[in-house]
Amino acid sequence: MIKDVKPIMDFPWWPEAGILYTIYILLYVCTAGYATFELLSSYKKGSGTLKLQLKYVILGSVVGFIGGLTNFPLWYGIKIPPVGNFLVAFYPIFFTYAIVKHRFLDIRLAVRAILVRMAAVLLIVGLSLFIYYLFNEFVEGLHSKNVSVLILIISIFSASFYKPSLSFVRKVTDRLFFQREYSHEELLKTLGKTIIETLDLDVLIGRIRDDLLKVMRMKYVLFVLITKADESYQKNIVYSFGIRKQGNYFGEKNILIEAILQKPEVLIRDELKYRSEELEGSKKAELENIVCEMDKIEAQALIPLVSSKGIEGVMVLGEKVSGEAYTLSEIQTLETLAYQAGTAIENARLYSEVKTFSQKLQKEVEKATRDLKDSNKKLLKVNERLRELDHLKDAFVPIASQELKTPLTAIKNYLWMLKEGKEFSGLDKKQKQHIDQIAESAEKLMDSVKELDKGIKEKAAETNPQSSVSQTR
Numbered sequence: 001m002i003k004d005v006k007p008i009m010d011f012p013w014w015p016e017a018g019i020l021y022t023i024y025i026l027l028y029v030c031t032a033g034y035a036t037f038e039l040l041s042s043y044k045k046g047s048g049t050l051k052l053q054l055k056y057v058i059l060g061s062v063v064g065f066i067g068g069l070t071n072f073p074l075w076y077g078i079k080i081p082p083v084g085n086f087l088v089a090f091y092p093i094f095f096t097y098a099i100v101k102h103r104f105l106d107i108r109l110a111v112r113a114i115l116v117r118m119a120a121v122l123l124i125v126g127l128s129l130f131i132y133y134l135f136n137e138f139v140e141g142l143h144s145k146n147v148s149v150l151i152l153i154i155s156i157f158s159a160s161f162y163k164p165s166l167s168f169v170r171k172v173t174d175r176l177f178f179q180r181e182y183s184h185e186e187l188l189k190t191l192g193k194t195i196i197e198t199l200d201l202d203v204l205i206g207r208i209r210d211d212l213l214k215v216m217r218m219k220y221v222l223f224v225l226i227t228k229a230d231e232s233y234q235k236n237i238v239y240s241f242g243i244r245k246q247g248n249y250f251g252e253k254n255i256l257i258e259a260i261l262q263k264p265e266v267l268i269r270d271e272l273k274y275r276s277e278e279l280e281g282s283k284k285a286e287l288e289n290i291v292c293e294m295d296k297i298e299a300q301a302l303i304p305l306v307s308s309k310g311i312e313g314v315m316v317l318g319e320k321v322s323g324e325a326y327t328l329s330e331i332q333t334l335e336t337l338a339y340q341a342g343t344a345i346e347n348a349r350l351y352s353e354v355k356t357f358s359q360k361l362q363k364e365v366e367k368a369t370r371d372l373k374d375s376n377k378k379l380l381k382v383n384e385r386l387r388e389l390d391h392l393k394d395a396f397v398p399i400a401s402q403e404l405k406t407p408l409t410a411i412k413n414y415l416w417m418l419k420e421g422k423e424f425s426g427l428d429k430k431q432k433q434h435i436d437q438i439a440e441s442a443e444k445l446m447d448s449v450k451e452l453d454k455g456i457k458e459k460a461a462e463t464n465p466q467s468s469v470s471q472t473r
Contacts, residue, residue, distance in 0.1 A: 008074055009081060017075035025072055032065045052274060053098050053328070060094025063087050120166040127165075128158040187215050188336060195344035199351045204344055208337075212317070216330060219298070219318035223305075224250050224257065225345065226313050255293045256302060260314050264304040266335050269294045270325055301326055303338045307346035315341070397456055404449050408442055415439045 003018040017025075036058065043054040067087025073080035131154045191211055198204040209221045250257065259267065269291060276287035294302070303315040315338070320326070326334075415438060427435070 008077070009079055011074070014074050016077070017072075021075065029069075032061075036061060036065070052271065056094045056098040060091045060098075063094070064091030067091075116169050117166065119169045120162060123165045123169065124158045124162055127161065128154050131158070187211065187333060188340075191337060192340060195340050198344070199348055201345065201348040201352050204348050208341060216317075216326075217321045218300070219321060220316075221318070222299075222316040224314045224316065225305075225349075226257070226261075226311060255289060256299075256316075257314060259290050260302060260304045261311055264306055264311055266304070266331060266338065267294075267302040268326060268331060269300045301331075301334065303334050305342035305345055306339050307342040309346060312342045312345045312349070394456075394459070397452060401449050401452050401456070404445070408446050408449065411442045412439070412446070415442065 001018050001021040001024065002015045003021075004016040005013050006016060008014045039054055039058045039061065043051060043058060064087065067084035067090070070080070070084035071082045074082065132151065135154075191208060194207045194211065195204070198207060205223050209223075212218065212221050267290065272287050272291050272294075276284050276291065279287065294300070297316070298318055299316050300319045301317040303317065305312040305315055317326075317334075415435065418435060419439075
């Protein structure tokens with residue numbers, strides 16, 4: 001790679017590039033260029049905290065790469081001094097700023113995890129030394145071979161207590177510093193299981209709340225569910241849990257809710273403050289207004305609950321009990337949770353609507369059944385009354401028929417006697433017509449009575465055929 005070393009400009013010793021070194025420079029430039037291209041692509045696609053972090057990483061990388069490139073001209077005899085070497089120092093400076101200011105790489109979480117495990121190992125080592133001390137103090141006549149075997153046995157025995165020791169150290173640090181080292185994958189797995197298994201809305205929100213409060217240790221968790229009617233968001237249903245309950249803050253019109261509806265993304269209070277410092281005009285005022293509203297309820301994060309139909313609501317998180325900011329991995333976990341929880345809440349709300357409709361339908365069916373029973377009772381009473389009237393009719397008609405037959409028979413007989421007597425011939429024509437009309441009417445009335453008798457007999461035959469047959473015989 002290095003062809004020779006010779007003095008050049010003010011440098012007594014400077015390497016001269018060989019063929020392989022040229023290939024190395026090409027690889028260096030291509031790798032740096034490709035890495036910068038990927039960072040720029042991610043920066044354009046990214047948003048929020050990730051975009052802020054990438055900005056400083058890209059800036060540090062470009063400045064550092066440019067500073068490093070000023071070393072190469074002298075390798076080829078081009079008399080351009082390496083004036084950009086000092087720029088390489090900006091690379092770790094920008095990275096450090098991104099880590100400290102914008103939670104890049106979650107370095108505090110990594111350091112915390114290492115310290116917890118170191119404390120657990122020291123606890124195990126201390127236990128081993130203590131056991132060895134007891135044996136050495138109270139057991140006499142130990143040979144070197146026996147000591148080696150004893151140390152091995154003690155080490156294996158103590159190692160079996162690593163997991164309990166690690167759990168103990170985690171609990172102690174959690175109580176002392178109000179923070180907890182945990183696996184985000186495990187948290188998402190637990191929440192995913194809860195989301196899949198639960199359809200009841202109140203139970204679902206309660207379990208998500210409990211898991212978040214237990215793991216991330218924030219002061220409060222608040223769910224604002226948005227009901228949609230006539231294509232406009234009109235009412236917010238608030239579920240508030242934790243140390244603080246800020247449910248009364250959210251009304252039908254709210255700046256924070258409107259901000260989420262306009263652009264459904266995770267909003268972190270510190271991140272919004274940093275972004276507002278770099279903007280001007282209306283955008284700056286808008287972000288400052290959102291930060292001010294979040295400060296009123298001591299909120300640190302707003303998580304949109306996104307579903308296939310839009311925004312189901314917003315999850316509001318208070319600041320951590322430990323006072324620390326939310327790490328990048330926690331924000332990414334919350335972003336993943338936003339879609340899972342949003343879909344689960346959508347399903348739970350649909351289930352609740354179906355359940356409510358089913359209960360309402362059941363009540364309507366029960367009411368209709370009661371009404372039908374009442375109607376049937378009334379119909380039975382009317383039917384019973386009609387039967388009574390029918391019985392009365394059956395009893396009345398024969399009597400009426402018999403009562404009509406007697407006078408009609410007498411009328412017909414007297415008319416016959418009148419027509420056959422000598423007096424009939426002495427009547428004038430008009431008088432005879434009146435007598436004929438009386439006779440004709442009496443005959444019609446007698447026919448009607450006979451038809452009535454016939455109907456009574458037919459009904460009696462249908463009701464009691466045996467009795468009808470015996471009467472016929």
